[in-house]
Amino acid sequence: MVPLAALTLLLVCAFTCHGKAPLRCQKGEFWCRRSRSCIAEHLVCDGEYDCGDGRDKDSCGPSDSCLPRLKVCDGRTDCRDGRDESPELCGSVRPLAKAAQACAASEFQCGNGQCIQQAWRCDHSADCSDGSDEDDCDQDECQVNNGGCSHHCEDQLMGFLCHCPDNMRLVGDSQCEDVDACLEADVCDQLCVHLNGNISCNCADGYDMDPTTAECKARGDEAQLVFTSAKGLRRTSLTGTETKSLGPHLSGPGPVAALVSNRTLYWAWQGRGSIYRVSVDGTSQAIKLVLRVNSSVSGLAVDWIHQLLYWTSAESGSVGVGRLDGSEQRQLIMGLDEPSAVTVEPVQGILFWAQSGSFPKIERAGMDGQDRQTLVTSAVRRPVALTLDLPRQLLYWADQGTRSISRVNLEGRERKTVVESNGYLDRPLGLAIFEGFVYWTEGVTSSVCRANKHNGGQLRVLTTDIPLPGGVVILQPVLQPNAPSMCGRPGTVCRHRCEVDLLPQSPQFSCVFPETPSNTSEEPSEPTAAEIIGLITIFSVLLLVLIVCWWRDLSGSSRPLTVQSVYLRESRDALIIQRPQMGPRLWSPQGNSA
Structure with a gap:
């Protein structure tokens, strides 16, 4: 018995000395999976994250226990009062x-x-x-x-x-x-090169690096921040020093997007199925109805290259797409669980959206809705806003459930929580990013805030006392570059123009070539690659013939000269040229000057 007891003691010691969790938590404690530790039971479902994986807060049941998210609305009653399967919580449609x-x-x-x-x-x-x-x-x-x-x-x-x-x-x-060494260090505002253990930073086109702070600053007009509220669209500077109303008639705390090239805003009133547009270039503030959709709009995004508008609808569980002029529209992706936000990267041909229902996650697909890929599924509870850092190719999202702002790369890797609960993230609503900062609207404090996009530092409240704030967008031309873009999905690039047809069963993105003129004599056509290669070949042959002729003439005339002798020891030996101290420059058979 003694050896057995000693062996047991050694096993327990070895297990605990290596930082492992005990086999079972004691009475009155709760087991945290990822941190492999125990916390007091009174910390479970207290509104704070005490486990590293957030397991103590996942889908807290409305009754006596804190249920795992998978047990809520799974068709099986777990709470004593049955409220984990109630219609109010689960709705009329259950996940399959x-x-x-x-x-x-x-x-x-x-x-x-x-x-x-x-x-x-x-x-x-x-x-x-x-x-x-x-x-x-x-x-x-x-x-x-x-x-x-x-x-x-x-x-x-x-x-x-x-x-x-x-x-x-x-x-x-x-x-x-x-x-990724660059994202792991996370010190560059935009472009980063890691070589031999050293990191060097640079700026993308349209930006200049500040020699003092090494921050990338956009060229051109000063950026402006626009947000929605119950009392209309409002515009402010990025420092919050000046805030103006764009008109009380443009009211509604809903999502907002922009076409920066002509300074046009698109927004939807919260709880309504209508999308409007208005110009903010100073010429007219006439409001115009663009699209009517079947259910309320929860997110908006503008594809400035293909002139398309994407939106999410939580009620219909879909992502929709339409033309910016409102002439065509259709549902693109259906069967989603409370889609809450959408954004698009037309240069790469990628569409992103978030779901905040029973199984929250963030996904991506081609702009035609094909090739779906899940990016984020863990430690996400209620993602309500998405935005892109185009120079760094990173996707940011705001999560009301975790009260945080996080980011991943476009493949769903290199995840990092950038801003955590700081008193101004209890209910984030809109999200935007520009230069070195991330901007968001917040419902509890009725404010617009910003923080460093790398680490959440330099928190600044730009404006407060906003009645029911909503979406936010930043106006600056560099945010929507006119670059060669993918046609519908990654890997398909058009030489001339990409044309979109929304009417077929699935949207068609196809490359369109310019029409050939009927009379080619009126305007010469652009030479093809084959023609260019042919011309290069002809000129190369002519040049070779000239060099050979030149060499023959030069060899025949150089024999009587005593200033230089050219000879071969044997046919297998290399050509030996004896240089005189002075004399004319002669050419070798290879065409190089001796």
Whole structure:
């Protein structure tokens, strides 16, 4: 018995001395999965994040317990009063069961077909609605699909851990990704080059670097910030020193977007299915109805290259697209769970949107709605606004549930929380980014704020006392560059022009070539690549003939001269040229001057 007790003591000591969590939390404690630690039960569902993974706050039930998000509106009552499955919470449409859907390699399939993260299996907390993720926990999980780990899996007394090589880092408990040295350091405002351990910064076209601060400043007109409110559209400087109303008749705290080239704003009144436009160039403030859609608009984005308008509708669960002149419109992506925000990168041909329903996430697709890809699924609760940092190719979002602003690259990697709850992020509404700062509107404090886009520092409240603030957009030409763009989806670039047809079953983006003139003598056509190559070949042959003739004449006339002798030792030896101290410049057979 003594050796057995000693062995048990050694195992417990070895486990705890390496920073691992105990096998079970004590009575009155709650288990945090990612940090592998215990917190007091009174901290669960207290409105604050105490676990590193936010598990103590996920989908807190309206009754006596804090439920995992997957247990809310899953068709099975977990709360004693049944409110986790109430129509008020779940609505009339329930998410479809995943019984017929295969789980990803990094996921565990529950007995009822539900998919959860593999790292959640055997953590002494049931995440499957049937509790099957806590069955057969005495086995080595690493023996089954490597535990869902992309690289190294280490079996533990309780569950398992995923590990990454030194040049990679762990994402989402199971996946390893390469470390981008530039984004890891996060010191460059825009362009960054990492070479031999050194980082150098530069600015994109249209920007100049401040020699003192190394910040990238936009050329041209001073940028202006426009936001919506219950008392109309308002405009302010980026420092908040001057705020003006664009007209009380342009009221409504809804989403807003802009076509910067002609200084036109597009916005939707909150709770209504109408999209309007107005010019802010000083000529006229006449409001015009552009589109009527079937349900209220929750997000807006302008494609300035293809002259398209994208919007999200939470009620219909869709992303729509239409022409900026309102002549055509259609639903592009359907079957979404409370889509809340949308933005577009037409230069790369990518569309982004967020869902804030029962399963919050951020996705992307081609601008034709094809090739969907999920970017963010973990530690996101209610994403309500999206914006792009074009020079750095980063996607930012504001999350009301986590009270934070975060970013990823366009592939969903290199995630970083930039701004965390600071008293001015309790209910973010709109989001924009320009130069070195991120800007947002906030509902609880009725304000417009900004902070450093790298680390959330330099917080500044630009304006306050805004009645029901809404969306926000920044007007500056450099934010919408006229660059060669993708035609509908990444990888398709048109030589001349991309034409969009919204009427077919799915939108058609196609390259259009200029018409060939009927009378080619009126205007010479542009030479093709084959013609150019042919001309180069002809000139090369002519030049070679001239060089050979020149060399023959030069060799014949140089024999009587005594100032230079040219000879070959043997046919296999290289040509040897003996240079005189002075004399005429002669050409070798290769055409180089001797």
